[in-house]
Amino acid sequence: MNLQDYIAQAHEVEHEGVAALQSAADLDALEAARIATLGDRHGRVKALQEALRSIAKEDKPAAGKRFNEARQKLEALHAERKAALDRAHAPTTTEDLSLPARRTWRGAKHPVTLVIEEIEEIFRELGFTIAQGPEAETEWYNFGSLNFPPNHPALDAHDTLYLEKGGVLRTHTSPVQVRTLQKYEPPIRVLIPGNVYRRDFFDASHAPMFAQVEGLCVDEGISFVDLKSTLNRFAERIFGASRTRFRPSFFPFTEPSAEMDVQCGICGGSGCPACKGTGWIEILGSGMVHPKVLEAAGIDSERYTGWAFGMGPGRIAISRSGIPDIRILYDSDVRFLEQISE
Numbered sequence: 001m002n003l004q005d006y007i008a009q010a011h012e013v014e015h016e017g018v019a020a021l022q023s024a025a026d027l028d029a030l031e032a033a034r035i036a037t038l039g040d041r042h043g044r045v046k047a048l049q050e051a052l053r054s055i056a057k058e059d060k061p062a063a064g065k066r067f068n069e070a071r072q073k074l075e076a077l078h079a080e081r082k083a084a085l086d087r088a089h090a091p092t093t094t095e096d097l098s099l100p101a102r103r104t105w106r107g108a109k110h111p112v113t114l115v116i117e118e119i120e121e122i123f124r125e126l127g128f129t130i131a132q133g134p135e136a137e138t139e140w141y142n143f144g145s146l147n148f149p150p151n152h153p154a155l156d157a158h159d160t161l162y163l164e165k166g167g168v169l170r171t172h173t174s175p176v177q178v179r180t181l182q183k184y185e186p187p188i189r190v191l192i193p194g195n196v197y198r199r200d201f202f203d204a205s206h207a208p209m210f211a212q213v214e215g216l217c218v219d220e221g222i223s224f225v226d227l228k229s230t231l232n233r234f235a236e237r238i239f240g241a242s243r244t245r246f247r248p249s250f251f252p253f254t255e256p257s258a259e260m261d262v263q264c265g266i267c268g269g270s271g272c273p274a275c276k277g278t279g280w281i282e283i284l285g286s287g288m289v290h291p292k293v294l295e296a297a298g299i300d301s302e303r304y305t306g307w308a309f310g311m312g313p314g315r316i317a318i319s320r321s322g323i324p325d326i327r328i329l330y331d332s333d334v335r336f337l338e339q340i341s342e
């Protein structure tokens, strides 16, 4: 190449390199322009350097001088643009990054959920599995299959919302006993947590919707001894080493029926406001599954027997935490939940 052509080429490389570096709007574009212009492998400056070899010896000093000018100019421009773009990307604030973050409220489990999970865990150890059923139930499952005769006074405590076509909002979790017995062969050991509905006022001790936990055990040779020993074991686990007592009771779906009380853990049995002065807290209803319930579910009541219980985990949450009014459990007031929840 002759000197004149070389100088013209150096001019062009320089000119186009300046344009490319200057038009790069961000760091990525600048890097692309650098590689195209000043890159070691395929950069145009590199090609210009290699072209020096073809210059006649006497013209080399002049060509080399022009080459150095072009390269230095482009390198300086690149450094300048890089510094400018770096500055534009640097954080411009003067915030104190060492300041501790504000504590965030991440939510927590509801006190009743905590009690349900604890009950589930205790019964899981005893070989029970979890079963669930619908909250919109049929009258037959909610009442008929459980041996409530039509117009029986026991229905009074179970007034609820009636839906279309013989449907009701279930008043207890007991219908899931029948659904489970229809679906599985004994031996059956299930725990049934769920929400239930009653036509009740919303006051300090009643709510129109609340949680229940039901239990059912059916097999050959199951007796009242199994009921008492299992429920005593449960009371021991959930309330500590408290004493229990069983009082005769009535439910249409159990015979015989019993209500279980645990000795009040707050006063130790001497009587206090938490146990209304009686020394005992009623925690569940229970009994031997009525043969008519087994038959309604298609189970041979001559061969199989069983026991069942039902309880309100909300009551346990209340007596545990000394909550004076159950409406607090429905408010979801963070200031309250923060004190009790985990």
Ligand code: DAH
Binding pocket: 171, 172, 173, 174, 214, 215, 251, 254, 284, 285, 286, 287, 307, 308, 309, 310, 311
């Ligand atoms: N279903 C009853 C209720 O809601 C509670 C109950 C009592 C359930 C005795 C049972 C039981 O399984 O054996 O009032």
